[in-house]
Amino acid sequence: MMIPKSKHPVIVERIAEILGDGRLKVGSQVPDASLRDWSAERGGTPLALVTPESTEQVSAVLRACHEAGVPVVPQGGLTGLAGGAVPSDGAVLLSLAAMNRIEEIDTTSGLMVVQAGCVLQTLQDAAEAAGRSFQLDLGARGSSQIGGNIATNAGGNRVIRYGMARELVLGLEVVLADGTVLPMMNRMPKNNAALDLKHLFIGSEGTLGVITRAVFRLHPSVAGANAALVALSGFSDAAGLLAHAQKSLSGRVTAFELMWADYYAAVLAATGRRPPVAEGHAVYALVEMQGSDPDGEHDAFQAMLEGAFEAGLVQDAAIAMSQREVDDFWALRDGIAEILSHRATTINFDVSVPLARIGECVDDIRAALKSRFPDLQVIFFGHAGDSNIHLVAGPIEAVDPTGHGIETAVYDLVRAYGGSVSAEHGIGLHKKPWLSYSRSPAELDLLRRMKSMLDPKGILNPGKVL
C-alpha cells in the first residue's frame, strides 16, 4: 500500500502491516464524518483512521501505538454530545465500526454476546426477534454503537426501570493502552470472585481502555404500554405522583418524563401537534408502564391515575387508549429534536440533582438566567424520575461570548444543589471546565492515578475528561 508522507511514517507503516489493505486511511483520506460528533466540539487533525476487524487487531494496533507513544482516539457511532470522540492532533482514530457482529443470543440465560461496533438499534431488533428485549434506548439508537454506549454509560428513556447501560452489562472485553487484552466476558448476574473490574471501563469515555466485546443482560419482551400525559400544579406534585405510581404499580413505571410549561408550549409550537391536555399548567408528566399484556394491565394503570386524582396530585390527564396514542405522547417528549432545529445555536444541559430538590433547583436556575440574561429563552424537561434535568438555553449567536456565562450560572447552581454537571452525556471535552463542580479533589486525584496506572504514556483519548 502507498503510505503518504506523515509526521509518524513509522507507526503508519507498522499499522499497515498489522491491518493489511483497506483498514487504514491516512491524512486527507480520513473522511470528514470521522472528525466530529453530535456536539459542537471541534478536535484536532488526526494522523490516520483505522478500522480493525478483531480484538487481536485492536490489541496489535494499541501495542504499536503504545510503543511509539502515538495517541489513539477510540470512536464508535460518533453520536456523543460532549466531544468525547473527536480527534486529537496526530492521533490514530480507532473506529470499532468493523467489529459489528452479534456473536450469540442465549434466550434461556437471557443474554447477548456482541462486538463493540454493533449499532444499538440492531441489538434491540435482534433481541426482539429472539423473543426478548434489550432495554437500552436513546435518541441516537439508529447510529450510536454499543461500545460507545458502554464507554459513556449511556442512560436514556428506560433508566427508571432497567438502569443505565452499566446495569445491563454482564461482561466486557477490553484492550488496555499497551495492547493487553482483558477478558471479563462474565455471563452471570452474580459473580463475586474478587473486584468486578469491568466497572473501571464503563463510563471511562475511552480514556482507560478500548471496549471490544460485551455480554448484555436481556429482559422479557414487552407487547406494548399504558401511558398517560398528566398536568400538575408543580414539581412537588410530580414527585408525589411518581411515588404513588411506583407504589401502586409495584415498580412497573418504565418512564417518568417531565416537561415544564415552557417546554410544553415550545414543543406544541415546534411540532404543530394538538395538546393532549390543555396548556396553562406548571408541569406535565409522561407516565408510561410497558408490559407483556397492555390491555390486561390497563385497569391497574387507570386505577393508579384515579388514585392520583383522589389524592389531589393531578390537575388534568389524558390516558392513552391505544399504542398510537402512547406514541403521540412520546412525540411531544421526542419533539425536542424539532425544537432544537428551530433554535440553533443553543446551549443544551444534561444535569442531575437529588430528586426532592429538582423543583427548587429549576426555579432557581430559571430566575438566575432571567436576571442575568433577560432575553434568553430557556426550556426545561428531562428524565425526572432519574433525577435528570435537561434544559435548553437559546437561540444565541454561535459565537456569543455570553455562552460560557450561561453555563457558569447553571453549573454554579447545580453544584450548590449537590448535583452532577453530567447526568448521562459524559464529560468529554465540553464539560472538563466543570468536572470539579461534581467531583471532589480526592476523587480527581484518584482518577488521575487510575489513568496513570492504566495508560502510563497517556496515549488513550488524550485531553478528554481530565
Place this chain on the structure above:
Amino acid sequence: MMIPKSKHPVIVERIAEILGDGRLKVGSQVPDASLRDWSAERGGTPLALVTPESTEQVSAVLRACHEAGVPVVPQGGLTGLAGGAVPSDGAVLLSLAAMNRIEEIDTTSGLMVVQAGCVLQTLQDAAEAAGRSFQLDLGARGSSQIGGNIATNAGGNRVIRYGMARELVLGLEVVLADGTVLPMMNRMPKNNAALDLKHLFIGSEGTLGVITRAVFRLHPSVAGANAALVALSGFSDAAGLLAHAQKSLSGRVTAFELMWADYYAAVLAATGRRPPVAEGHAVYALVEMQGSDPDGEHDAFQAMLEGAFEAGLVQDAAIAMSQREVDDFWALRDGIAEILSHRATTINFDVSVPLARIGECVDDIRAALKSRFPDLQVIFFGHAGDSNIHLVAGPIEAVDPTGHGIETAVYDLVRAYGGSVSAEHGIGLHKKPWLSYSRSPAELDLLRRMKSMLDPKGILNPGKVL
C-alpha cells in the same frame, strides 16, 4: 489509659491518643467474637481492636497505621462466609460497629444516608417505617452490617428483581489506606461526571479502602406477596418457567429459588414440615411476586401459573392463599439452617454458572462427586434465577483430608462451565486457591496493580482475596 506491652506499643499509644478511652482494646482484651466470622476460617492474633465513632477517627487511625506499616482488618457484623474479616497476626481490627447512625431518610428522592456500622435489618425496618422498602435481604440480616454488605457486594433473596448490593448503592464514603477520605456521597440515579469510582470499593472485601458511609436507593414499599411452590420434571422446565413467569408478570418476579429433589427431601426431614407438593419430582421452584396489592395481583399470578401448566412446564404446584402460606414456602428454602445444624461439618458452595447450563452442571457435579466420594451426601439448591447454585456436601469429618478434593472436583467443573467460584460470598481467605478458576491472569495482574496503587504498603486486610 494503661497500655499493655505489645509488639507495637508506639502505634497503640498513637491510636489511644486519637480515639480516647473506651474505643481501644489491646491483646487479651479483644473479645473472642472479634476473632472469627461465620466461616470455618481461623485467622491470626490481632494487636488491638478499635471502634472509631466518626469518619475522622477512621481516617486518623488509618493514617497512623499507614505511617507505621501496621496491618488493619476492617470488620463489620462478622457474618461473612469466606473468612474475609478474620484477624491477621499483629493487625489492628477496625470495627465500624460504633458508626451505626441512620443519618437521613429522604422518601421523596427515595434514598437513605447511613453509616457503615448499621445492621441490615435496622435499615430494612427504618425504610419500612418511612413507607419505603430497602430491598437488600439475606439470612444474616439481624447481625450483618451494611458496610460489610457493600464491601462484599452482598446478594441474597431479591437479586432477581432489585440487583446485588451494588445496584442499591447510590453513593459511598471511603477512607483509603493512607487515611485520605474519598467523598462520593452521590444522591442521583444518574451521574456520569467521569468514572464512577465507588465501584472500586463495592466487592473489594476491605482490601482497597474502608467504607464509612453510604447513600442507598429505596424502592416502593410492598404489602405482601403471591407465591407458588412448583414441581418440575427437570432444570430445563425450570428455566422455561422462569422465562414464562418473567414475561407473563412483566418482570415482577421477586424470587425464583430452586430446590433439587435431594434438597427437598433433606429439608422436609430436617424441619418435619408437610410437603406443599409431593416428593418424587426432579426440581422444585419457589416463585414469588411481591407487590403493593397482593390480593389485586393474585389473578395475574394464577394466570401465569395456569399458562405454565398449559405449556407443559409444570408437574404439580401449590399456590399460596395467604401470607402465612407464602411464609411456609419460604420456611422450606430457609430450612437450610436446620439442615446444616444436623449435618456439621459440611462444605458449602456458592457458585454461579450461566443460567442455561445450570441443569447440566448440577448433573455433572453430582456425578463427579458420586464417583469419587460414593458415600458423600450432597444437596443442591439456590437462587437459580440469578445463575447462583448453592450446594452442601457432607457431613464429613472436621479434619477430613478429602475436603480439599471435594472442593477441587466442584470448582473444576465450575471452571469448565465458565462459572464463578463465588457467586455472592466473596473470596476472603477461603476461596483464594480457586480465584484463578474464575479470573484470567490479566485480570489478576490488574487486581494486583489496583491493590498496589491504592494500598502501596499493603496494610489493608493483608492476605485476603489475592
